[in-house]
Amino acid sequence: MSTDLLPAARRTSIAWNKGRIIGQKHPLMPRHVWSIRAPLEMAGSARDLALFDMAVDSRLRGCDLVGLWVRDVFAAGRVKERASMIQSKTGKPVRFEITETTRLFLERWIRDPEMIGLEFLWPSRIHGSPHLSTRQYVRIVGGWVSSIGLEPSAYGTHSMRRTKVAQIYKKTGNLRAVQLLLGHTKMDSTVRYLGADIEDALFLSEGIDL
Numbered sequence: 001m002s003t004d005l006l007p008a009a010r011r012t013s014i015a016w017n018k019g020r021i022i023g024q025k026h027p028l029m030p031r032h033v034w035s036i037r038a039p040l041e042m043a044g045s046a047r048d049l050a051l052f053d054m055a056v057d058s059r060l061r062g063c064d065l066v067g068l069w070v071r072d073v074f075a076a077g078r079v080k081e082r083a084s085m086i087q088s089k090t091g092k093p094v095r096f097e098i099t100e101t102t103r104l105f106l107e108r109w110i111r112d113p114e115m116i117g118l119e120f121l122w123p124s125r126i127h128g129s130p131h132l133s134t135r136q137y138v139r140i141v142g143g144w145v146s147s148i149g150l151e152p153s154a155y156g157t158h159s160m161r162r163t164k165v166a167q168i169y170k171k172t173g174n175l176r177a178v179q180l181l182l183g184h185t186k187m188d189s190t191v192r193y194l195g196a197d198i199e200d201a202l203f204l205s206e207g208i209d210l
Contacts, residue, residue, distance in 0.1 A: 025154065036145075054073075056164055078103075079098060
């Protein structure tokens with residue numbers, strides 16, 4: 001029999017997502033935030049403590065968070081209460097607040113001897129790189145979630161971005177506020193991002209008794 005008539009052999013390959021949890025990354029719950037922050041405080045890790053709180057507070061995408069300059073959050077000898085930046089993905093500005101606790105951690109980090117003369121808020125410890133890379137940030141976040149027993153594949157840098165807005169939506173049901181805080185241009189993006197669905201709508205409706 002001619003080999004031309006035989007079916008071509010197919011190369012078997014392992015799917016990239018085999019064994020991984022796929023889909024929207026979970027936000028951290030308040031208890032997770034406390035469980036990660038406490039050891040960082042005890043260890044005296046000034047950079048990671050400031051980075052963790054800033055990631056939760058600012059809700060910035062990883063690429064925007066790692067590219068922050070000191071001047072973005074620090075002026076006139078103090079950390080700003082509110083700041084803004086141009087988003088890399090959309091090219092549009094987004095504002096964010098910096099809570100009192102985060103301001104304390106940021107000031108401690110900015111005044112650290114390691115930061116003397118540096119312009120980027122999260123300088124890289126790898127020679128030749130001006131600031132922390134998104135890949136390095138991914139690894140750091142993975143270390144945080146693993147340290148408290150969470151499944152790393154279920155959480156990621158978007159977990160940090162979603163953490164605060166998930167609580168805001170849970171407590172208020174205000175999608176418009178969440179849209180503004182995330183810097184989304186379309187409400188549909190916010191709905192998909194939060195995973196808001198008919199169950200959320202029914203839950204909110206049940207709380208209203210006319």
